[in-house]
Amino acid sequence: MALSVNRQWRLKRRPTGTFSEADFELATAPVPEPDDGQFLVRITHLSADPTQRIWAHEDSYLPIQPIGEVMRGIGVGIVERSRHPQFLVGTTVSGLFGVQAFAVSDGQMVNPLPPDLPPEAALAVFGHIGMTAYFGVTDIGKPKPGETMVVSGAAGAVGSLAGQIGKIMGCRVIGIAGTDEKCEWLRSELGFDAAINYRGNLSEALRRQCPGGVDVYFDNTGGAILDAVLERINLKARIVLCGMISDYTRQHALGITNLRYLIFKRARIEGFLVLDYGPRAGEAMQALGGWLQQGRVKYKVDQVQGLENAISAMNRLLTGANTSKVIVRV
Amino acid sequence: MALSVNRQWRLKRRPTGTFSEADFELATAPVPEPDDGQFLVRITHLSADPTQRIWAHEDSYLPIQPIGEVMRGIGVGIVERSRHPQFLVGTTVSGLFGVQAFAVSDGQMVNPLPPDLPPEAALAVFGHIGMTAYFGVTDIGKPKPGETMVVSGAAGAVGSLAGQIGKIMGCRVIGIAGTDEKCEWLRSELGFDAAINYRGNLSEALRRQCPGGVDVYFDNTGGAILDAVLERINLKARIVLCGMISDYTRQHALGITNLRYLIFKRARIEGFLVLDYGPRAGEAMQALGGWLQQGRVKYKVDQVQGLENAISAMNRLLTGANTSKVIVRV
Numbered sequence: 001m002a003l004s005v006n007r008q009w010r011l012k013r014r015p016t017g018t019f020s021e022a023d024f025e026l027a028t029a030p031v032p033e034p035d036d037g038q039f040l041v042r043i044t045h046l047s048a049d050p051t052q053r054i055w056a057h058e059d060s061y062l063p064i065q066p067i068g069e070v071m072r073g074i075g076v077g078i079v080e081r082s083r084h085p086q087f088l089v090g091t092t093v094s095g096l097f098g099v100q101a102f103a104v105s106d107g108q109m110v111n112p113l114p115p116d117l118p119p120e121a122a123l124a125v126f127g128h129i130g131m132t133a134y135f136g137v138t139d140i141g142k143p144k145p146g147e148t149m150v151v152s153g154a155a156g157a158v159g160s161l162a163g164q165i166g167k168i169m170g171c172r173v174i175g176i177a178g179t180d181e182k183c184e185w186l187r188s189e190l191g192f193d194a195a196i197n198y199r200g201n202l203s204e205a206l207r208r209q210c211p212g213g214v215d216v217y218f219d220n221t222g223g224a225i226l227d228a229v230l231e232r233i234n235l236k237a238r239i240v241l242c243g244m245i246s247d248y249t250r251q252h253a254l255g256i257t258n259l260r261y262l263i264f265k266r267a268r269i270e271g272f273l274v275l276d277y278g279p280r281a282g283e284a285m286q287a288l289g290g291w292l293q294q295g296r297v298k299y300k301v302d303q304v305q306g307l308e309n310a311i312s313a314m315n316r317l318l319t320g321a322n323t324s325k326v327i328v329r330v
Numbered sequence: 331m332a333l334s335v336n337r338q339w340r341l342k343r344r345p346t347g348t349f350s351e352a353d354f355e356l357a358t359a360p361v362p363e364p365d366d367g368q369f370l371v372r373i374t375h376l377s378a379d380p381t382q383r384i385w386a387h388e389d390s391y392l393p394i395q396p397i398g399e400v401m402r403g404i405g406v407g408i409v410e411r412s413r414h415p416q417f418l419v420g421t422t423v424s425g426l427f428g429v430q431a432f433a434v435s436d437g438q439m440v441n442p443l444p445p446d447l448p449p450e451a452a453l454a455v456f457g458h459i460g461m462t463a464y465f466g467v468t469d470i471g472k473p474k475p476g477e478t479m480v481v482s483g484a485a486g487a488v489g490s491l492a493g494q495i496g497k498i499m500g501c502r503v504i505g506i507a508g509t510d511e512k513c514e515w516l517r518s519e520l521g522f523d524a525a526i527n528y529r530g531n532l533s534e535a536l537r538r539q540c541p542g543g544v545d546v547y548f549d550n551t552g553g554a555i556l557d558a559v560l561e562r563i564n565l566k567a568r569i570v571l572c573g574m575i576s577d578y579t580r581q582h583a584l585g586i587t588n589l590r591y592l593i594f595k596r597a598r599i600e601g602f603l604v605l606d607y608g609p610r611a612g613e614a615m616q617a618l619g620g621w622l623q624q625g626r627v628k629y630k631v632d633q634v635q636g637l638e639n640a641i642s643a644m645n646r647l648l649t650g651a652n653t654s655k656v657i658v659r660v
Contacts, residue, residue, distance in 0.1 A: 060594045222589065241592050255585010259552065262571050262601030264390045269599045271592030 006031045008070045008100035009310055015056050017249045018318045021311050023056070024071065032104045039082035041093060041103050045119040047074040047128075048304070048313040048326040050220075053248040061273055070098040073310075074128060075330075076119040077103070087112065094122055099310050101330055124157060124299045124325035125288055132242060132274040133161035134284040137169070140240040140272050141216040145170025148210050150229055153220030153245060154195065155182035156317070157299075157325035161288075162218045162242075163192050164297045171216065174209050176202070176225055178320040185323060190298060202228045213237075221246045223254040230258035237267040249318050300324035336361045338400045338430035339640055345386050347579045348648045351641050353386070354401065362434045369412035371423060371433045375449040377404040377458075378634075378643040378656040380550075383578040391603055400428040403640075404458060405660075406449040407433070417442065424452055429640050431660055454487060454629045454655035455618055462572060462604040463491035464614040467499070470570040470602050471546040475500025478540050480559055483550030483575060484525065485512035486647070487629075487655035491618075492548045492572075493522050494627045501546065504539045506532070506555055508650040515653060520628060532558045543567075551576045553584040560588035567597040579648050630654035 006029045015023045034040045055065040055072050065072055075097040082089050087107055095110035097103035113122050123129065136158070143149050149166040153159040154175025163186065166173040175186040175195040183195035196205040206214075206228055213234035219226055222244025233239070247253040262268065277284070291297040302322045304313040307330045316322040336359045345353045364370045385395045385402050395402055405427040412419050417437055425440035427433035443452050453459065466488070473479050479496040483489040484505025493516065496503040505516040505525040513525035526535040536544075536558055543564035549556055552574025563569070577583040592598065607614070621627035632652045634643040637660045646652040 054590075060590075226589075241589065244590050244593070247590065253587035253590070255587050256589055257583035257585050259556075259571065259586060259599070259601075260384075260390070260574050260577065260583070262599060263573070263603065264601070266600075266602050266606060268601070269589070269592060270596075271589075271594070271598070272596050273593065276596060 004031070004101075005029065006100055006102040007307055008098070009307070010069060011056060011065055011067055011071050013067065015053065016251065018315045019053065019056070019311050024311055026308060031102045034081055034083050034104050036083050038104050038106050039084045039087045040080045041075075041077035041095070041097055041105060042080045043075045043077035043097050043101055043103060043330050045076040045123060046099060046307070046310060046313075046328040046330060047076075047123045048310070048317055048328060049074065049128075050243055050245045050248060050317050052314055053318060057248070061275065070100050072096060073099040074123070075099075075103075076113065076122050092117075092119070092122075094127055099307075101307055120301045120303070120325075120327055121292075121299070123327055124301055125161070125292060125297070126285055128274050129157045129325060130161060130288045131277055131281060131284045133158045133165055134288060135274065135277045135280070136218060136240045136242050136272060137162050137165045137216075139277075140270050141166075141218055141238050143169050143171045143216045146172075147215035148172045148174070148212060148234075149216040149218065150174045150176065150206075150210065150214050151218040151220070152176040152198075152225045152229075153243065154186055154192070155179075155323050156220060158242060159218065159220050160186070160190060160299065160324055161297065164190055164291075166216070166218070167191055167193075168291060168296055174206075176221075182323055185300075198225055203231065206232050216240065218242060219244075222256070223247055227256055227258045230256070230261045233261055233265050233267050235265050235267070237265055239267065239269040241269050241271040245318070302326045304328045306330075334361070334431075335359065336430055336432045337637055338428070339637070340399060341386060341395050341397055341401050343397065345383065346581065348645045349383065349386075349641050354641055356638060361432045364411055364413050364434050366413050368434050368436050369414040369417045370410045371407040371425075371427055371435060372410045373405045373407035373427050373431055373433060373660050375406040375453060376429060376637070376640060376643075376658040376660060377406075377453045378640070378647055378658060379404065379458075380573055380575045380578060380647045382644055383648060387578070391605065400430050402426060403429040404453070405433075406443065406452050422447075422449070422452075424457055429637075431637055450631045450633070450655075450657055451622075451629075453657055454631055455491070455622060455627070456615055458604050459487045459655060460491060460618045461607055461611060461614045463488045463495055464618060465604065465607045465610070466548060466570045466572050466602060467492050467495045467546075469607075470600050471496075471548055471568050473499050473501045473546045476502075477545035478502045478504070478542060478564075479546040479548065480504045480506065480536075480540065480544050481548040481550070482506040482528075482555045482559075483573065484516055484522070485509075485653050486550060488572060489548065489550050490516070490520060490629065490654055491627065494520055494621075496546070496548070497521055497523075498621060498626055504536075506551075512653055515630075528555055533561065536562050546570065548572060549574075552586070553577055557586055557588045560586075560591045563591055563595050563597050565595050565597070567595055569597065569599040571599050571601040575648070632656045634658045636660075
């Protein structure tokens with residue numbers, strides 16, 4: 001079978017602010033040939049994730065994204081050629097394939113997907129997004145029935161799931177998002193008890209919506225929202241530090257000034273990464289699958305057409321334009 | 331017995347920056363008469379604590395210190411008159427008696443002290459200071475042998491004990507303090523493995539002294555020191571938030587910009603208060619008493635003479651003039 005050329009978004013320079021297409025080069029390259037123990041994936045769907053902005057900027061939990069190389073990204077695709085005994089041609093797989101049309105892999109960190117699972121569901125629920133929400137809530141936030149849980153970035157892919165999981169665990173859940181439309185979606189479609197548009201008077205809204213304080217805060221934004229929630233935390237509150245997207249496009253992070261409330265309230269902020277939960281993936285998948293079937297968890301996909309739009313797709317996250325999971329249809 | 335008049339430091343206005351004597355009034359008042367179930371304490375020693383600056387400024391874990399009332403403070407004294415069945419005349423007691431010469435108490439939150447315990451030791455080790463260090467390290471920091479532990483405010487009352495407890499628990503301990511003399515004391519007298527004067531290039535010094543990163547950070551200062559240590563934390567590091575003294579005299583807290591490292595390193599910041607450990611006081615006292623006898627824990631007292639100097643005594647903490655425990659000899 002004759003394959004077309006590969007197309008790849010290569011990082012050209014470090015971004016400042018949101019991504020710019022000028023930070024990248026849309027290069028063409030020959031479609032690579034798999035060696036023994038490798039296989040070739042034709043990528044069909046790419047996941048746009050806020051953490052890509054971290055990768056492009058600094059050493060983090062992964063080394064900084066090298067200049068000149070294909071931008072890191074998670075995707076779903078189909079095995080087109082294989083010299084690997086476990087990954088057969090025609091298998092649908094997900095993995096860190098890069099922001100490109102074709103990738104060669106040796107199978108490390110690659111998961112085969114059930115044939116009947118839509119790629120959108122794989123990326124929006126049954127992969128890193130769902131696991132992040134599930135383990136962030138259950139393992140770090142540990143909410144108890146009757147507690148108040150606040151979620152920022154609540155209309156995002158992880159936030160919308162985290163809030164719904166909080167509801168399932170018996171919490172009163174308040175979402176924080178950046179538009180009235182997102183807030184309306186959280187309340188009317190996802191069953192959040194309340195939603196706050198942070199572009200208003202956030203402290204006042206938190207006081208009104210959380211009269212009994214905040215027991216669990218699932219934080220996707222950091223910045224001013226974290227500072228405002230800190231003023232409302234309860235004794236022994238748990239702040240789940242999942243992301244700090246409000247800082248990603250700043251030259252300097254917005255300093256957090258209210259950490260003293262952690263002392264006053266004997267509370268904690270804890271960071272976590274989905275990477276650490278690989279061995280427990282089955283637990284999350286089973287729970288999420290059940291809730292999805294029962295209609296207790298819903299998701300939405302914000303789909304962008306064409307690899308050529310992958311950079312603007314990532315920017316939808318950084319500007320808050322998206323609702324729920326942004327996926328690029330390659 | 332004829333008692334002299336009482337002298338009391340009453341808060342007159344909210345402080346800005348360090349305490350000023352103009353923020354207070356040194357008032358005289360009749361020595362109060364104990365009612366049934368009360369006793370009168372003649373205060374001999376007052377503890378100067380950084381948290382008094384918090385009390386004077388805002389609602390925290392206690393309601394804000396009311397204007398016009400005697401400034402809150404912990405002290406040691408002797409029961410002079412008693413109409414309380416458990417607190418007999420002549421007993422030495424410690425409690426939240428206020429910054430004054432005499433106090434009436436009903437015994438709540440008051441502890442009788444062993445007759446042979448010097449009041450200085452009671453305040454510097456066998457009370458809130460020792461318990462804060464002990465439970466902060468063992469219950470929140472949970473260091474393992476071989477780990478690297480950093481302590482800020484290391485020459486302070488709590489910090490110097492926390493570092494020594496870290497050593498006893500098998501850690502490599504690095505202290506951060508504000509003068510070369512304090513650093514020398516930490517190294518040569520207290521057995522810290524290294525000490526850093528934060529007025530130099532702190533990031534560079536941390537890199538040099540903690541080449542393997544930081545596993546436990548016992549933080550008494552917050553601010554720029556916390557931000558610098560965050561850059562060096564290891565996987566699953568535990569930051570014990572004990573105090574944030576660098577912020578207490580600022581109008582606005584210095585914003586912390588490096589919280590993202592909590593995500594990168596799956597680490598946590600946890601606040602705690604000694605108040606919560608009352609039921610476990612015996613455990614701390616037994617451990618500290620044993621270590622003190624064995625010479626494995628040392629303390630020093632920074633003594634100020636006279637109730638009239640109580641405000642400047644508190645300021646010794648806020649300006650970093652003190653080494654170890656500041657006590658006012660009433």
